[in-house]
Amino acid sequence: MTNTSDWSRREFVSTTAGAVAAASLTGTSLAAQPTAQRAIGRVKVREVRTFKLKQALYVEVVTDAGVSGWGECAPNNKDVVETFIKTGIVKHVVGRSVWDGDPIWNDCYFDNSDLGPSGPLLNAIAGVDIALWDLRGKLAGVPTWQLLGGKYRDRQKVYGSFGVDGGKRMTAEQAAKKAASFAERGYTAVKLRMQLRGRNINPDPDPTIAYVKAVKAAIGPSVELLVDINNGYTAARAIERGRWLQEEMGVRYYEEPTSMQHLHELAQVSDALDLFIVAGENEHSRWQHRDLIDIAKVDILNPDVSKAGGVTEVKRIAALGQATSKRIMLHNTRPGILTHASLAVVASISNAAEYLEYSDPEDYASLTALSSMTLPVVEGHLRIPDGPGLGIEIDPAAVRRAVVA
Numbered sequence: 173m174t175n176t177s178d179w180s181r182r183e184f185v186s187t188t189a190g191a192v193a194a195a196s197l198t199g200t201s202l203a204a205q206p207t208a209q210r211a212i213g214r215v216k217v218r219e220v221r222t223f224k225l226k227q228a229l230y231v232e233v234v235t236d237a238g239v240s241g242w243g244e245c246a247p248n249n250k251d252v253v254e255t256f257i258k259t260g261i262v263k264h265v266v267g268r269s270v271w272d273g274d275p276i277w278n279d280c281y282f283d284n285s286d287l288g289p290s291g292p293l294l295n296a297i298a299g300v301d302i303a304l305w306d307l308r309g310k311l312a313g314v315p316t317w318q319l320l321g322g323k324y325r326d327r328q329k330v331y332g333s334f335g336v337d338g339g340k341r342m343t344a345e346q347a348a349k350k351a352a353s354f355a356e357r358g359y360t361a362v363k364l365r366m367q368l369r370g371r372n373i374n375p376d377p378d379p380t381i382a383y384v385k386a387v388k389a390a391i392g393p394s395v396e397l398l399v400d401i402n403n404g405y406t407a408a409r410a411i412e413r414g415r416w417l418q419e420e421m422g423v424r425y426y427e428e429p430t431s432m433q434h435l436h437e438l439a440q441v442s443d444a445l446d447l448f449i450v451a452g453e454n455e456h457s458r459w460q461h462r463d464l465i466d467i468a469k470v471d472i473l474n475p476d477v478s479k480a481g482g483v484t485e486v487k488r489i490a491a492l493g494q495a496t497s498k499r500i501m502l503h504n505t506r507p508g509i510l511t512h513a514s515l516a517v518v519a520s521i522s523n524a525a526e527y528l529e530y531s532d533p534e535d536y537a538s539l540t541a542l543s544s545m546t547l548p549v550v551e552g553h554l555r556i557p558d559g560p561g562l563g564i565e566i567d568p569a570a571v572r573r574a575v576v577a
């Protein structure tokens with residue numbers, strides 16, 4: 173699309189590029205440069221690009237100022253989400269001010285919500301919304317968390333997360349080895365995702381006991397073990413296993429023990445157990461998280477920034493959680509853009525939970541190769557990035573080379 177703004181790219185570059193670049197590099201304020209500020213306020217979206225990668229779907233929002241922001245959609249069925257962005261989202265974004273985040277979000281959502289209130293629509297919005305928040309921070313020369321209201325913390329504790337696909341991906345011994353490798357690298361908590369799934373409810377035999385015992389023995393008492401069933405139990409089985417996990421294994425966090433399709437069943441588990449019941453990776457909007465609170469009575473909300481409509485919607489979910497005394501433990505399965513976006517949100521909310529999910533960067537080398545850095549885990553924590561935008565520099569040429577068919 174051609175430049176639709178009423179001022180030229182050359183004007184922007186001549187008045188702001190140096191100021192933005194200087195501010196980005198030095199952290200200095202643009203307050204003394206009103207001309208530059210006015211120009212930044214008029215920046216519009218010129219193009220939305222998508223990049224289907226082996227382990228992610230990246231989104232680049234390009235402006236008429238020549239500055240780009242980067243976002244990421246959840247990796248489930250990347251072809252569908254990429255098509256959704258191109259056919260349902262781009263028309264509501266191109267040509268509009270990068271600062272009109274809420275109206276853009278509303279138009280994207282309500283123009284497409286007849287297709288359903290969840291899934292590809294919210295995934296597609298998420299990638300563009302994350303990119304817009306990155307972009308605004310880069311234009312202003314400040315971290316995104318600052319635009320979200322400031323930060324409550326300088327670092328965030330994480331748990332190392334890995335899944336065993338109901339026992340098909342790795343043996344209990346291999347799971348124990350994987351968990352131990354997190355502990356050896358300084359993680360103070362590990363989450364075992366059993367991934368039993370609703371298609372195989374109450375499996376018999378149930379691999380959970382053997383895997384939990386093996387992992388617990390490998391990490392010892394000083395590393396916390398969180399357990400995610402991924403929808404695999406009825407309420408009765410979930411309550412029985414939950415009591416065992418708490419009393420015998422010292423588990424405190426129990427995630428999605430029952431079907432995401434049946435919130436009343438999850439409420440039975442919430443009522444019966446003193447564990448922290450966690451759910452939200454399959455609920456992608458504020459309305460669905462309202463139901464998790466009102467119907468399922470969960471303790472901790474678990475939205476994913478790359479699934480649940482991006483930074484904008486997850487901030488709303490966090491406010492809903494604050495109003496109902498629920499903490500937010502973000503679902504986060506990718507290092508790179510998504511982790512940086514998650515940290516921006518976590519930094520800016522008062523009701524962040526004890527942990528943020530963090531998947532092993534070594535399992536996602538194809539993504540970590542696309543940016544200048546991988547955040548190190550130090551004493552079990554990730555530092556909140558303080559660079560402009562999401563604080564991550566993406567290599568556009570490397571992203572283009574990494575595109576898959």
Ligand SMILES: [Mg+2]
Nearest residue numbers: 400427428453
């Ligand atoms: Mg989960």
